[in-house]
Amino acid sequence: MQELMMMLNKNVNLLVLFAIVLGLIDFIVVIVINSKYTKLKNKYKKLIKELEMGDVVDLLAKNISKNDEFNEKLEKFRKELSMIDNEMKASIKKVGIVRYNAFNDVGSDLSFSIALLDSDDNGIVISGIYGRNETATFAKPIIKAQSNYPLSAEEIQAIDKARKGQR
Known part of the structure; x- marks a missing residue:
């Protein structure tokens, strides 16, 4: 049971680390876009200063060319940001844990149910039922906070x- 809890804790930690890494990538993309904007x-x-002293047609032609390059790069960043956002939506963001005593003759709250959900309330719920002579573990898929399998109260x-957002 303790091994299962350690494995679940490790998996949750990995998922949290993955979400943090994706968040950092998102932050870096924003910094790059801000740098390009600056x-x-x-x-x-600089163009405004040059317009005051140079040939307007040549300067505008150069700037239009540079603007087109910028728009292409900006579109590329938007697509990348959209991909990152889609990945973030599918990552586990919500975790709920309930510990309980499944049987009267077993002391302490050694049984548990843990829900791991993404931003659309899709994911899994895992339950471990601890008894004196045996332990059983169940996993049920969750779609929009519902399951096709019967769910216990826990x-x-x-x-x-x-x-x-409660733990």
């Missing part, structure tokens, strides 16, 4: 906790 703003200021409670 460079464009500086070029615009599993429903774990899903509700996960949806509400």
Whole structure:
């Protein structure tokens, strides 16, 4: 049982680490886009100064070419950001855990239900039922906070906790 808890804890930690890494990638993309924006703003200021003293047609032609390059790069960043957002939606973001005593003759709350859900409330609920002579583990798929399999009261409670952001 303890091994299962350690394995679940390790898996949850890996999933949290994965979400953090994706968040950092998202943050880096935003910084890159901000850097490009700052460079464009500086070029615009330079253009305004040049317009005051140069050939307007040549300067506009150069800037239109540079603007097209910028728009292509910006579109590429938008697509990459969209892909990252889609990956983030599918990652586990919500975790709910309920510990309970499944049998009267067994002391302590050694049984558990843990719900692992993404942003659309899809994922799994895992339950471990601890008894004196044996332990059973169940996993049920969750789609939109519901399952095609019957859910115990503790599993429903774990899903509700996960949806509400409670641990």
